[in-house]
Amino acid sequence: EIVMTQSPATLSVSPGERATLSCRASQSVSSNLAWYQQKPGQAPRLLIYGASTRATGIPARFSGSGSGTEFTLTISSLQSEDFAVYYCQQYNNWPQTFGQGTKLEIK
């Protein structure tokens, strides 16, 4: 099973600043990686797939990069609605696995 490790567990950032979230895979997943945002009491929402392709309707301030084992989600200028938990998911191998999440909180 591929283990996905996200860092940091919690990230405190001020509105308007840039946030950088990391996701590391225990073995290569090529570019078969997705990012999701989840707010309290809501279902996850797809942000990025294929490591760097924004999903429909996702603002340009969200960007993904990386391949192989190292991935990054960058939010260029944080808005109030961006404070949430973010998960990465690999879909290169079975079982598909998620990272444990990064909580993005207001500083």
Added chain:
Amino acid sequence: EVQLVESGGGLVKPGGSLRLSCAASGFTFSSYSMNWVRQAPGKGLEWVSSISSSSSYIYYADSVKGRFTISRDNAKNSLYLQMNSLRAEDTAVYYCARVGTMIVVVGGWFDPWGQGTLVTVSS
């Protein structure tokens, strides 16, 4: 509008059974593989099971293999999860999620997700 609506959750005793349903609308259900993902209270996301569009390919997480059965009825635009021999550690919100693309037979990113249904296993 693409929509997924889960139902069937509730309180069940350890060792009991429950059948979850997911009603799909707004897209050609028979063209997409489908998935169940769960989230224990206060915890992260855990993939549970996937089924291809024609039910030819089915995958389970080791944690549920032999106890849960995924199925679908393309005529009814519905996805199901039969859960038997339930344990306390199966307590979670269960989400139905469509695969994000028709290109893959099964597997891939999840988009969209339903709102989830809560399953509580407790005596």
